[in-house]
Amino acid sequence: DSGVTQTPKHLITATGQRVTLRCSPRSGDLSVYWYQQSLDQGLQFLIQYYNGEERAKGNILERFSAQQFPDLHSELNLSSLELGDSALYFCASGGGGGTGELFFGEGSRLTVL
């Protein structure tokens, strides 16, 4: 158990819809990272938050947004969904200290029909 909690584990929705993925980081971790894993693109970094503030942005579409709340949990909002958004979305926390290690949640599997 990594200590990172993601919900939901599975989500099926239709094109054009909007979904929200939730992540609770490990106790004590201030950073939250979101990654997208699709078959043809591998693991792509989307965005990082640190103590409520956006710290780094990767290949995140404008239809996607995220935020980190005062209790440090984070939400990734995906809107106007397209078939190509079907993927596994991972949240991770950590990245600091002496190891740089990221701890991953189990992922949220999104299927857009």
Added chain:
Amino acid sequence: AQTVTQSQPEMSVQEAETVTLSCTYDTSESNYYLFWYKQPPSRQMILVIRQEAYKQQNATENRFSVNFQKAAKSFSLKISDSQLGDTAMYFCAFKPPRSQGNLIFGKGTKLSVKP
């Protein structure tokens, strides 16, 4: 920009044998972290081993060891005494030392351990 390359999309090994997975990376940083993560069919991302670039000694974790060649920007993973449970996708990853730095992953190597 940093990049990570895994040139072996798929590999297979017999149980109890040794296998080496390759990884090269490109960076202008002098200090950084390197990782190997394992993703079994359960899809959980599990850290296998880490290496700090300032350490010359290669990291080892039980049956897993790395060959870190900083000048060549190479970071290979050796799995000894392969077990059926080692069957998984293996991802090599690079991370700059800053707290806001994210992990940059290679595309992965699918390892199959055969009985």
